[in-house]
Amino acid sequence: MQEMLKVNGLKMYFGGLKAIDGLDLDVHEKETLGIIGPNGAGKTTLFNVVCGVHKPTEGKILLNGKEIQGKEPFEIAGKGVARTFQxxxxxxxxxxxxxxxxxxxxxxxxxxxxxxxxxxxxxxxxxxxxxxxxxxxxxxxxxxxxxxxxxxxxxxxxxxxxxxxPLLIMLDEPCAGLSNFAINEVIELIMQLKSEGKTIVLIEHNLPISMKVCDRIVVLNFGQKIAEGLPKEIQNNPQVIEAYLGEDDDIA
Ligand SMILES: Nc1ncnc2c1ncn2[C@@H]1O[C@H](COP(=O)(O)OP(=O)(O)OP(=O)(O)O)[C@@H](O)[C@H]1O
Ligand SMILES: [Mg+2]
Structure with a gap:
């Protein structure tokens, strides 16, 4: 099966800061892939590189098998990659x-x-x-x-x-800072897009929200993937718990 989006050996360095450091990632057609990870893990940077805001230091990004890394944001949007902002x-x-x-x-x-x-x-x-x-x-x-x-x-x-x-919708923390009521409305909208068969990548800091909405979850920490799997696998992964315990986030 061809992946809708494939990220291969991606690096995004800002001077000496390794915001993304050798990341491999696949997004399957019609899935909702969650990206989680502590503050500064590189989640938004990943979106910025995929959407052409930053040119990657190294690595490839393929949309339906065609390389898009390094293209201008309007070209990538024109190929069907849409994103929202944190x-x-x-x-x-x-x-x-x-x-x-x-x-x-x-x-x-x-x-x-x-x-x-x-x-x-x-x-x-x-x-x-x-x-x-x-x-x-x-x-x-x-x-x-x-x-x-x-x-x-x-x-x-x-x-x-x-x-x-869009072929691919990338949502950067769409629920951050919202009331429970507004969060539920956004979740409902994402569930509706899922039922329409959209392919979605969702950055969401709040694990219970990701667990509810996502088919699969990738966990980033310091620009690297530390875990990947079904929501319930991620919830019990010791490395994930450790990365999150470094902060005040509740994981339950
Ligand atoms: N344009 C930039 N120039 C320099 N450093 C940057 C730039 N953008 C991001 N960074 C750094 O890269 C790292 C990753 O930042 P990023 O915003 O991708 O994290 P994040 O996982 O989205 O975090 P958060 O959960 O707080 O939104 C951080 O250390 C950040 O300071
Ligand atoms: Mg961010």
Missing amino acids: ISKPLKDISILDNVVAALGINEYTGFKSLFRKSHNKETVEKAIEILKRTGLIEFKDKKAGEVSLGYLRRLEIARALAIN
Whole structure:
């Protein structure tokens, strides 16, 4: 079986700091792969390298068998890799609807030009509305992104990711800092994407959330993979428990 994403011998060094240090990783089609690990383990850096924000120091990244490492972010997004950010980055002064409309622009023109394209044609707006319905944001479509709470912004991030009709959706701690209610809404949305057959990589610090949502989990520590397996295998892995016991996280 061909992997949707394959990471081979990946290294990302920032000067002497080895943020990713020889990582091998596979993401199977239609699975939800969890990435967990303590603060500074290299989780966000992995996303940044896969999405083209950083050029890797060494190693290969293959999307459906084709090398993508070192390509520009817009090229990688154009190939169907969408990501959300640990810190939400909406366009705050425009509406929720226009945020999704702007993200849809990337489908029609890739790259720099998409920034200038006025894509307020009827079809684009209809597509944006359909995505807002799927992500439970339709009631808020006319609110400015800067006026809604973090839970909605996290869902807006996912809505913007869906706008590129992605093969692979990478979510960076979509539940961080949210109330239990908002966490459950985000989890429900991820479960819905799973049931639609999307391929998802989820960075999630909170182990109970990963256990609930993910089919498989990879554990990073100091830029290296220290464990990989089914959620229940990971929960009982002594190395994982040790890496987490170094912090105040509860693992249960
Ligand atoms: N652009 C950068 N320049 C220099 N160092 C960086 C850069 N980005 C990340 N790092 C460092 O790389 C290491 C891994 O950081 P990263 O953000 O990937 O961790 P993380 O696993 O996402 O942590 P967290 O759980 O806190 O989000 C850290 O030591 C961080 O300070
Ligand atoms: Mg991070």
